Amino acid sequence: MDKExxxxxxxxxxxLDSAHTRxxxxxxxxPIAEGIVKEHHGKIWAEAENGVTSFHVRMKxx
Numbered sequence: 001m002d003k004e005x006x007x008x009x010x011x012x013x014x015x016l017d018s019a020h021t022r023x024x025x026x027x028x029x030x031p032i033a034e035g036i037v038k039e040h041h042g043k044i045w046a047e048a049e050n051g052v053t054s055f056h057v058r059m060k061x062x
Contacts, residue, residue, distance in 0.1 A: 006048060011031065013028070
């Protein structure tokens, strides 16, 4: 992913170009995950390096 894609990946209905998407995908999974994490006062983000994209979630333990 490039920088622009990383900035947009958590937006509703955002999908990468058609070569990277599956039929039936609506671009809602990551925005839903972000909402859940934020509701629990956590943080979610993505990083890309050397062609590998990693997703990270940080939350406090109860």
